[in-house]
Amino acid sequence: MGYKLLGANVSPYVRKCRAYLAEKGIAYTYEAVSPFSPPPGFRDISPLGRIPVLLDGDRPIADSTVICLYLERCNPTPALHPADPYLYAHALWIEEFMDGGMMPFAGPLVFRPLVLGPIAMKQPVTPTIKADALKVVETSIHPQWDYLEKELADKLFFVGDMLTIADIAVASGHVNLRHADVSPDANRWPKLAAFLTRMYARPSFAALLAEETKPWDQREILRAV
Ligand SMILES: N[C@@H](CCC(=O)N[C@@H](CS)C(=O)NCC(=O)O)C(=O)O
Incomplete structure (x- = not known):
């Protein structure tokens, strides 16, 4: 089946x-x-x-x-959860950092007012709504980007030397922010910004992004608010 x-x-x-x-x-x-x-x-x-x-x-x-x-x-191969117990736990932690740590801010307080509201709920973005959402980005998400930048350091992937659930979770959560025209500035978070560019170029994410470009991508509209 x-x-x-x-x-x-x-x-x-x-x-x-x-x-x-x-x-x-x-x-x-x-x-x-x-x-x-x-x-x-x-x-x-x-x-x-x-x-x-x-x-x-x-x-x-x-x-x-x-x-x-x-x-x-x-479906054990290719493995996307590390075999080493500590790396396994760390990959799950990074996944939880995104799902339970960043997304409660990025979803209801940024993506919802800037993207879901105007598209699906007939709630247009006003300058105040946009300013409130950007304040959340600054106060809550910027420190989380600092953490991710430090975690990634000079590695290609967050955990070990292979793609894991950690990388997939980080990239997936950031797509919602990207639809809201919110992405880590490459001058301040160069490693994270380059990581996201690499992840979005993978066939897995490229296909999903192509499917999502409309109607969820609000960047052009938001830049005009
Ligand atoms: N921990 C869950 C979270 C899932 C979740 O919150 N999904 C949202 C959509 S992004 C949802 O279904 N919300 C409806 C609700 O909570 O009533 C998971 O990882 O699957």
Whole structure:
């Protein structure tokens, strides 16, 4: 029966799973599901009402972190979780830093008012809304970029010398910020900026970005506010 992923492109957690599937070379079908107007019975497979959900045949798995760990266990090569126990834990930590640390600011306080609001909720971006969102970027996300810059140091990848879930999670979360015209300045965070450029150029992310360019990419509109 194969894998089916349920979710919406706008979600960093769905994007993380799709990039993970692509990097593993795993075939899957994708079904658009909004958590705000879910199909009947959605809570039976996603008890918290959230996306993504992976169906392995008729067996549901909720939560992007759990989904990626499940995929890793079922499809061990190419490995996207390190074998070394400490590096494994560190990769999961970087993933959590993004999902539980940056996204609670980047999602509801930046992406939602600057991108989701005007496109999906008929809430235009005013100068005040934009200034409030940029304040969140400065006070909450800039220190997180400092941390990521230091963590990356002179490496190509966040953990060890291979692509891992850590890199996928960092890139996936930043796509939402990028849609809102928010990206780390290469003068201040050169390593992180170069890392994101490399990640977005990988076929996994390039394909997702191409799918998302419209309607989620608001950069031109935002520059005019
Ligand atoms: N920890 C979850 C978070 C998933 C999540 O919060 N998804 C959002 C969309 S980006 C959602 O479904 N929100 C609807 C809700 O919480 O009611 C994961 O990693 O999958």
